[in-house]
Structure formats: C-alpha cells, structure tokens
Amino acid sequence: xxxxKTITCVACPKGCEITVxxxxxxxxxxxxxxxxxxxxxxxxxxxxxxxILPTTVRVKNGALPLxxxxxxxxxxxxxxxxxMNKIGKKEVEAPxxxxxxxxxxxxxxxxxVVATRxxxxx
Amino acid sequence: xxxxxxxxxxxxxxxxxxxxxxxxxxxxxxxVMLLERDFELGGILPQCIHNGFGxxxxxxxxxxxxxxxxxxxxxxxxxxxxxxxxxxxxxxADKKVFxxxxxxxxxxxxxxxxxxAMGCRERTAGAIGIPxxxxxxxxxxxxxxxxxxxxxxxxxxxxxxxxxxDIGLIMARRMRLEGADVKAVCEILPYxxxxxxxxVQCLEDYDIPLxxxxxxxxxIGNDRLEAVEITEVDENMKPIPETSExxxxxxxxxxxxxxxxxxxxxxxxxxxxxxxxxPIVNEGxxxxxxxxxxxxxxxxxxxxxxxxxEESEIAGEWTAKYVKGDYKRSEQKMNVKAGExxxxxxxxxxxxDAEDRKRIPLYxxxxxxxxxxxxxxxxxxxKLYSFSEPFAKPGEMISVPLAQKTLDDLDEVSxxxxxIIEKEEE
Ligand SMILES: Cc1cc2nc3c(=O)[nH]c(=O)nc-3n(C[C@H](O)[C@H](O)[C@H](O)COP(=O)(O)OP(=O)(O)OC[C@H]3O[C@@H](n4cnc5c(N)ncnc54)[C@H](O)[C@@H]3O)c2cc1C
Ligand code: SF4
Numbered sequence: 001x002x003x004x005k006t007i008t009c010v011a012c013p014k015g016c017e018i019t020v021x022x023x024x025x026x027x028x029x030x031x032x033x034x035x036x037x038x039x040x041x042x043x044x045x046x047x048x049x050x051x052i053l054p055t056t057v058r059v060k061n062g063a064l065p066l067x068x069x070x071x072x073x074x075x076x077x078x079x080x081x082x083x084m085n086k087i088g089k090k091e092v093e094a095p096x097x098x099x100x101x102x103x104x105x106x107x108x109x110x111x112x113v114v115a116t117r118x119x120x121x122x
Numbered sequence: 123x124x125x126x127x128x129x130x131x132x133x134x135x136x137x138x139x140x141x142x143x144x145x146x147x148x149x150x151x152x153x154v155m156l157l158e159r160d161f162e163l164g165g166i167l168p169q170c171i172h173n174g175f176g177x178x179x180x181x182x183x184x185x186x187x188x189x190x191x192x193x194x195x196x197x198x199x200x201x202x203x204x205x206x207x208x209x210x211x212x213x214x215a216d217k218k219v220f221x222x223x224x225x226x227x228x229x230x231x232x233x234x235x236x237x238x239a240m241g242c243r244e245r246t247a248g249a250i251g252i253p254x255x256x257x258x259x260x261x262x263x264x265x266x267x268x269x270x271x272x273x274x275x276x277x278x279x280x281x282x283x284x285x286x287x288d289i290g291l292i293m294a295r296r297m298r299l300e301g302a303d304v305k306a307v308c309e310i311l312p313y314x315x316x317x318x319x320x321x322v323q324c325l326e327d328y329d330i331p332l333x334x335x336x337x338x339x340x341x342i343g344n345d346r347l348e349a350v351e352i353t354e355v356d357e358n359m360k361p362i363p364e365t366s367e368x369x370x371x372x373x374x375x376x377x378x379x380x381x382x383x384x385x386x387x388x389x390x391x392x393x394x395x396x397x398x399x400x401p402i403v404n405e406g407x408x409x410x411x412x413x414x415x416x417x418x419x420x421x422x423x424x425x426x427x428x429x430x431x432e433e434s435e436i437a438g439e440w441t442a443k444y445v446k447g448d449y450k451r452s453e454q455k456m457n458v459k460a461g462e463x464x465x466x467x468x469x470x471x472x473x474x475d476a477e478d479r480k481r482i483p484l485y486x487x488x489x490x491x492x493x494x495x496x497x498x499x500x501x502x503x504x505k506l507y508s509f510s511e512p513f514a515k516p517g518e519m520i521s522v523p524l525a526q527k528t529l530d531d532l533d534e535v536s537x538x539x540x541x542i543i544e545k546e547e548e
Contacts, residue, residue, distance in 0.1 A: 010319035012177065016512070034512075051323060054172045054185050055299065056271055065274040068171035068187050077327055084299050098191055116171065117187035 002028065007045050009038040018042045050074035053083055057102055059119060062094030067119045069102055071111040079107055087113060094121040124229040128203075129153035129445050131219045131233040133210045133386065136165020137427050138418020138434040139239035140193035145438025146237075147200045151445045154202045155231065157221050159209040163197070164190035165241050166264070167427065169271045172292055174319065178428035189427060213238075213390040215411050235413040235441045238387055238401070239434065242380040242419035244289075252284075254340045259347030263289040263377040267296070276300045278373025282350050283307040284338045286314035286321075288425060288517070290377025295324035297373075304330050305369055308352055310337040310359055313491050315379075315517045317425060338374065339366060347372050380423045390414055397466040398422040404451070405469045405482050406440030407433065412451075415441050422468055422485070425519055429485065433468075440474070449474055454534070458484065461500070461541035465489045465516065472529070472538070481523040486540060488514040494545040497522055501535045514542050 002023050009016045014034065020042045021028040027046065030039045044050065052074055056066040075083060083106055092102055096119040103113040129151050132143045135158030143156045162168065167175075170186030177183055180192075197204065205223060212220040219231040244262040259278060267289060269275045281302050283290045286309040298304045307325060312334050314321055325332050333352065339361050340351035354365035382400040384392070392401045392409045400421040401409040407417050417437035418430045443449050455473040460466050465487045472482060488495075491514065498508040499522070506528055514520060522540065 008318050008322050010322055014512070015318040015518075049327070051327065052173045052183070053299075056171060056274070058274065064272060066272065068168075068185060068271065070171075070173060070185055080299060084301075098188060116185045117168065117191055 011037045011041040049077040058091045060093045063120045068116045073111045075109040126231045128155045132156045132237045134239035135163040141431045141434035142237045142438040144196045145435045146442045149442030151442045156204045157208045163194045171271045215391045238416040240383040240420045242382045245379040257343040257347045260374045263293045263375045280371045281373045282371045283375045285377035287377040288316040291316045291320040291324040306331045308333045308336040402470045404471045404473045407437035459539040461539040463542045484522045491515045498541045500539040
C-alpha cells in the first residue's frame with residue numbers, strides 16, 4: 001500500500017521536514033531534504049530505525065558508582081530494551097579509560113559498548 | 123588569608139570555563155587559574171551522558187562526558203592552575219576574587235582579568251507555583267539526571283514530566299530505558315522548547331505522548347507523590363477546568379527553564395540584561411566592568427554546548443588582549459538591539475576595535491516559532507542585508523554573521539537592529 005510519511009531529519013540541526021512516499025520497504029519518492037544525507041536518513045527511518053544507545057554501567061571500586069557508556073555504532077531501535085537489560089547485568093572494575101570496551105559485539109549487532117569517560121579507582 | 127596574584131582567574135570549570143582558560147593561555151597569557159567548586163571538571167556535562175554534542179565543533183557526535191574530556195585534556199596539557207573543591211564566594215569590581223577550599227582555607231586572588239563561567243541553575247516548583255502539597259518525588263529534571271547518571275539511583279517508576287525543555291526530553295527517554303513508565307511530557311505552550319532531534323529520538327521513538335497546551339494544575343500526595351492533575355490550557359494559558367485529568371505518578375520532573383547563575387556577577391557590580399538573565403556584554407564578552415568577561419550559560423542559556431565553546435573562545439581571546447593592553451573600548455559604541463520577534467541578541471553592543479576580524483557572530487533567539495523567515499539587519503533603521511531560513515524556533519539559537527566590511531562602510535551608526543519575520547511572498 002502506498003503511504004506518505006513526514007519525517008524530521010535529525011542528521012544535522014537544520015531539521016528539514018522530509019516527506020517520504022513508500023510502499024512498505026520500497027521507497028517511491030523523497031522530498032524536502034536540503035541535502036543527500038537527509039535522503040539516507042529518511043530511508044533508514046522508514047526501513048529500520050537505528051540509534052546510538054547511551055547509558056551507564058555499574059562500577060566496582062570506582063570514584064563514582066557508575067560509568068557512562070555508549071554503543072560504538074547505531075543499533076536497531078527495537079533492541080533497546082534487550083540491550084539495556086544486558087548492560088544492566090554487567091559490572092566492571094575501576095579504573096576505566098574513555099573508549100575502553102565494556103561489552104564486545106552487543107547482541108550480535110556488531111556494536112561494542114565502550115566507556116565514555118575516564119573513571120579512576122576509589 | 124592567603125593572598126595570590128594572577129593574570130587571569132576563571133570562575134567555573136564547565137565547558138565555558140575550560141574553553142576560555144585554554145584560549146587565554148594559547149593567546150600568550152600563561153598565568154591562568156581556574157576555580158571549580160565541584161570535585162571534578164566538566165560542569166554539567168559529566169551527567170549529560172547522551173550523545174548529540176560536538177557536531178558543530180568537532181564534526182562528530184559525542185556524549186557529554188566525551189565532549190568534556192576533550193576540553194579537560196586541553197586544560198591539563200597546558201600549564202593552567204586548576205583548583206577543585208574550591209568555592210568562589212565573592213568577586214569585586216576591582217577584580218579581587220575571594221575563594222575557599224578545605225586544604226588552603228580562605229584565599230584572596232588579585233586578578234588583572236576575571237572570566238565568569240558559573241553556568242546556570244534550574245527553575246524549581248516554587249518558582250512556577252503549582253498548587254498542592256510538596257511531597258517527595260517532585261524534582262527538577264537536572265537533579266533526576268544527576269541521581270540516575272552519576273549516583274546510580276533512578277528516582278521513580280511512574281513519571282510525568284512538566285516542560286518540554288531538552289533536559290526533560292532527555293530524561294523522559296532515560297527513565298523509560300531504565301524501566302520507568304513515562305506517562306507524558308506536558309508543555310503549556312503550543313510548541314516545544316526543546317530541539318527537534320530530542321522530540322524525535324526521546325519521545326516519538328518510545329511513543330511517549332507530548333501534550334502541548336497542557337500543564338500540571340495540582341500536585342497530590344502527602345509524603346510521596348501519588349498523582350498529578352493535568353489540564354489543558356486555552357490560548358491565554360488559562361487552565362480549562364473541565365479538561366482536568368488525574369494521572370497516577372510517583373515522580374514529577376520539572377523541566378521549566380534555566381536561569382543564569384549571576385549572584386557573583388552582581389557582587390562585582392556587573393549589570394545584567396532582564397531578557398537573558400546574564401550580563402550585558404560587548405563583542406569581546408566583556409561586561410560593563412573593564413576586564414570582567416562572561417561566557418557560557420552564565421551569559422545566556424545555550425541549547426548546544428558547541429555554541430558555548432565558540433563563545434568562550436571569543437571571551438578567552440579578548441581576555442588575553444585585555445591583559446596585554448591590546449585594545450581599548452572605542453569612543454563610538456553601537457548598541458545591538460533585538461527587534462521584531464527577537465527575544466535577545468548577544469552581544470548587546472559593539473565597541474572594540476579589531477583589525478583582523480572578518481565578521482562578528484550575533485547570537486539570538488526568536489520569541490515565537492515561524493516557518494520561512496527573513497532575518498533582517500538594520501543600521502540606524504536602514505536595511506543592511508537579509509538572510510532567509512526555512513524556520514526559526516525559540517529552542518534553537520540562531521547565529522547571524524555581521525560582516526566587518528559592512529561595519530567599516532558605516533560611520534556614526536549608533537544602533538544595529540535585527541528583525542526575524544515571516545518571509546514576504548515572492
Ligand atoms: C541539568 C542540565 C542539563 C543540561 N543538559 C544539556 C544537554 O543535554 N545538552 C546541551 O547541549 N546542553 C545541556 N545543558 C546546557 C549546558 O549547561 C550547557 O550546554 C553547558 O554545559 C554550559 O556550560 P557552562 O560551562 O556555561 O556551565 P556549566 O556546565 O553549568 O558549568 C559551570 C561550572 O561552574 C561551577 N561554579 C558555579 N558557581 C561557582 C562558584 N561560585 N565557585 C566555583 N565554581 C562555580 C559549577 O560547579 C560548574 O562546574 C544542560 C544544563 C543543565 C543545567
Ligand atoms: S536534509 Fe540535510 S540539511 Fe536537512 S536536516 Fe537533514 S542533514 Fe540537515
């Protein structure tokens with residue numbers, strides 16, 4: 001069935017309103033994007049939404065009880081709850097370095113979970 | 123009391139203070155001291171664990187802690203004296219800074235120049251006056267962010283958020299991901315105060331309703347919050363009683379605005395602007411007091427930290443010039459005025475002579491959102507030039523370049539004005 005959807009592009013702060021005509025996963029037309037990046041973004045938003053997941057992981061013997069982490073690349077939106085579950089079960093030992101891998105290949109997405117700050121030991 | 127002499131003292135170790143301190147140093151003034159009351163640098167950024175920072179400045183998407191770490195490293199690589207756990211208590215117009223910490227006790231630092239970079243604080247329930255009790259569970263979104271992301275304690279299970287500012291939107295997603303049931307984000311205005319990307323990625327992604335033209339009219343609960351009353355408002359923002367609805371909630375997060383933190387500025391006789399809540403500054407970010415500069419959220423509330431960095435580097439550059447005695451305020455001062463549909467413009471005046479500059483960025487916010495706008499600059503009422511933009515939103519700061527060449531062609535102009543209005547049909 002032919003559908004029309006308006007998407008706000010968030011690939012840059014300009015925030016173009018992009019209209020996509022699609023039939024399921026088949027893209028018919030993309031309008032309103034000021035640059036090609038917007039077309040890619042709109043396509044992805046229709047076919048499979050993906051996002052970076054920023055969250056925290058519990059830390060043993062750290063200067064703080066938590067360390068912020070993120071996925072190294074975008075993962076499918078529908079996996080967020082599962083990913084939170086997995087990261088929530090993890091506990092790591094301080095000290096930590098920014099970029100340090102906490103979980104490799106999270107849920108087979110190909111994305112690693114890495115620390116986003118240095119965290120000294122207590 | 124210990125007495126110290128320094129060329130430059132920076133108050134506040136958030137992104138503004140860090141960028142300004144590094145810039146002062148890189149411009150040849152090496153005797154710089156940075157004072158921060160917290161146990162670590164970074165200001166509010168260590169608790170902003172989400173991504174979306176740095177797209178303008180670094181061309182890549184970083185989280186708050188990562189953005190902060192880059193600037194902390196910059197300061198560490200330079201020989202800048204950083205004092206943590208150090209509270210600044212007073213600043214005088216002759217640039218004496220009074221501070222205190224556990225190890226050294228009270229100190230008096232005589233500076234040649236001072237950079238104010240104290241950031242902002244959040245408006246609270248008291249500030250907006252919702253009727254009802256004040257049970258536990260009513261807190262600002264920023265406080266909830268600190269609990270959840272730094273201290274490791276998620277402050278509730280059933281959440282309503284009042285105000286659609288960015289921190290509220292970010293916390294809606296954060297608490298939802300931590301397993302809370304986020305029932306709604308209520309916004310009294312007909313549009314959101316947050317960035318579009320946050321509305322999309324924090325609310326739409328998780329089907330969290332954004333209730334525009336709605337507010338919380340009652341807080342219910344004795345010791346702990348039990349429910350809130352949500353009511354639709356009319357075009358005059360008056361609640362329409364028959365639309366009231368009771369929503370069960372153990373947590374109400376307030377994201378109703380930020381206020382620049384200017385208690386210290388006032389002590390130094392710095393004059394504030396009613397509209398920004400921050401100091402009135404010239405294009406070097408110098409306040410009415412010679413040698414006292416301001417940047418970051420203490421000057422005006424920024425939505426993107428990238429703009430904070432840009433502004434703080436400007437302040438750092440001019441602070442270094444000031445200490446070197448490289449500039450004077452010129453005789454001829456041009457006021458920069460917020461015209462039609464413009465809430466404010468930073469800087470509020472242009473009065474410094476600069477030889478090598480190409481343009482002066484003017485930062486501004488609109489009062490009301492508009493589609494398809496013309497941004498028009500005037501000099502003493504005469505049109506200089508204009509730009510078109512697809513839209514303008516109060517939540518997103520606009521940066522407009524004022525070309526030096528244009529300025530050079532003008533003489534005896536006393537006022538630059540900016541209007542942001544609906545584009546005329548062609
Ligand atoms: C809760 C909250 C969440 C935010 N989330 C975002 C976000 O997600 N994305 C975004 O782009 N922006 C966000 N902002 C805006 C953000 O504050 C700015 O982008 C940026 O951090 C401002 O930098 P700053 O250095 O001006 O202020 P801050 O980061 O607030 O730093 C000010 C520093 O000054 C110190 N200080 C204040 N008074 C004194 C004193 N008397 N003595 C010594 N030190 C002092 C404070 O401890 C603090 O470290 C948020 C703001 C708040 C309040
Ligand atoms: S379409 Fe291009 S210009 Fe428009 S918001 Fe997306 S990335 Fe930015």
